Amino acid sequence: xxxxxxxxxxxxxxRKLIHSQPELGFNEFKTSAFIVQKLESFGIDxxxxxxxTGVVGTLRNGEGPTIGLRADMDALPxxxxxxxxxxxxxxxxxHACGHDGHTSIMLGVAKHLSENRNFNGTVHFIFQxxxxxxxxxxxxxDDGLFEKxxxxxxxxxxxxxxxxxxxxxxNNGPMMASFDxxxxxxxxxxxxxxxxxxxxxxxAAGAALITxxxxxxxxxxxxxxPGVISVTQMNSGDATNVxxxxxxxxxxxxxxxxxxRQSMQDMLTEMVTSLPPLYGVxxxxxxxxxxxxxxxxxxxxxxIKGAAVKALGADKVNTDVEPSMASxxxxxxxxxxxxxxxxxxVDEQTPSKPLHNARYDFNDSAIEVGIKVWVSxxxxxxxx
Numbered sequence: 157x158x159x160x161x162x163x164x165x166x167x168x169x170x171r172k173l174i175h176s177q178p179e180l181g182f183n184e185f186k187t188s189a190f191i192v193q194k195l196e197s198f199g200i201d202x203x204x205x206x207x208x209t210g211v212v213g214t215l216r217n218g219e220g221p222t223i224g225l226r227a228d229m230d231a232l233p234x235x236x237x238x239x240x241x242x243x244x245x246x247x248x249x250x251h252a253c254g255h256d257g258h259t260s261i262m263l264g265v266a267k268h269l270s271e272n273r274n275f276n277g278t279v280h281f282i283f284q285x286x287x288x289x290x291x292x293x294x295x296x297x298d299d300g301l302f303e304k305x306x307x308x309x310x311x312x313x314x315x316x317x318x319x320x321x322x323x324x325x326x327n328n329g330p331m332m333a334s335f336d337x338x339x340x341x342x343x344x345x346x347x348x349x350x351x352x353x354x355x356x357x358x359x360a361a362g363a364a365l366i367t368x369x370x371x372x373x374x375x376x377x378x379x380x381x382p383g384v385i386s387v388t389q390m391n392s393g394d395a396t397n398v399x400x401x402x403x404x405x406x407x408x409x410x411x412x413x414x415x416x417r418q419s420m421q422d423m424l425t426e427m428v429t430s431l432p433p434l435y436g437v438x439x440x441x442x443x444x445x446x447x448x449x450x451x452x453x454x455x456x457x458x459x460i461k462g463a464a465v466k467a468l469g470a471d472k473v474n475t476d477v478e479p480s481m482a483s484x485x486x487x488x489x490x491x492x493x494x495x496x497x498x499x500x501x502v503d504e505q506t507p508s509k510p511l512h513n514a515r516y517d518f519n520d521s522a523i524e525v526g527i528k529v530w531v532s533x534x535x536x537x538x539x540x
Contacts (some may be wrong), residue, residue, distance in 0.1 A: 157528050168520045171260035172242035178231030181286030185211040187229045191283050194263050198270040207296030213281040220277025220538045224310035228255045228287035237514040251267035251510050254315040257518030261526040261537040275536035280305045293485040302492050307328045310495040312486040317508035319501035325463050325474040326459040326498035332450035333410040334417045335483030344437040346401035356436035358403035372423045383411040456496035466534035469515050500526050
């Protein structure tokens with residue numbers, strides 16, 4: 157498959173421009189406007205403002221099936237520490253997760269397909285806001301994504317440090333974990349630190365609770381069905397000589413299995429209500445469901461695998477890889493219709509910086525690989 161050098165140069169330029177002007181979730185106004193301008197210049201129908209700043213470009217060529225390709229647009233609240241010419245010009249905001257690469261690759265795919273219509277059907281190019289923690293995919297869905305743009309299948313990618321450049325990874329099953337959050341409020345009785353017997357100590361209850369929460373995964377969940385519960389914050393008290401009335405614990409819950417996800421929620425809730433009273437303290441939990449498990453449909457997995465083998469060669473396609481305990485809101489889309497999600501390798505001889513690192517930068521050498529896989533997928537799923 158031939159991707160023109162002129163297109164690759166354009167996409168690289170777009171990527172660096174987007175990197176230099178990062179925007180946080182639901183504030184991707186310049187990015188969205190840039191995408192709209194490019195899609196319209198390719199002769200692609202454009203719908204703006206879906207789910208806030210989301211954009212959907214539609215390219216029709218015949219009466220065949222319809223597929224969706226998704227790219228996320230948002231950046232992270234990180235102060236960039238790189239020094240190259242295209243570094244972020246916005247304080248405490250940078251593309252530390254490579255969404256600038258995802259967006260630019262998708263624009264390149266749209267331009268290539270608009271000029272080389274070797275397919276029969278419809279492609280929806282989905283540019284999604286607010287993937288990072290804010291659930292932009294769900295906002296687009298709630299705003300009518302699948303009603304306004306019906307599609308038979310939907311696909312997504314993410315660049316992946318640790319995977320060699322020129323390769324992809326895709327599983328028949330889970331790729332990314334579910335992600336939920338919790339806030340536990342422990343209410344006791346404040347007192348002088350010299351007279352603890354006159355109060356009820358929420359810090360002691362919290363320490364015991366943190367220790368016991370770890371037993372949910374280690375003793376009550378099968379080791380063959382992974383789960384993670386992490387308490388990441390404990391806030392309480394204002395003075396060194398006062399036992400406070402209240403302590404707040406916060407954290408996350410992750411798994412690859414929806415039943416395990418529900419079990420961990422149930423057990424955590426049970427523990428919060430039953431253990432603190434042993435310390436004379438009450439416990440309440442606010443448990444928020446976040447992103448579901450990102451798991452690939454078998455047929456959609458086969459489609460990505462076959463398209464990538466055709467575009468890159470069988471030796472460049474990794475399957476049955478270890479899924480990540482990180483999370484992805486593409487999972488909301490793949491719950492609505494048949495879908496699959498894959499990782500795009502970015503590591504050369506010098507390994508990439510990790511995602512969400514202040515020195516991360518998308519590897520532009522992966523642009524051609526990403527475009528080839530997407531184009532191969534469209535042409536294989538929408539054959540002429």
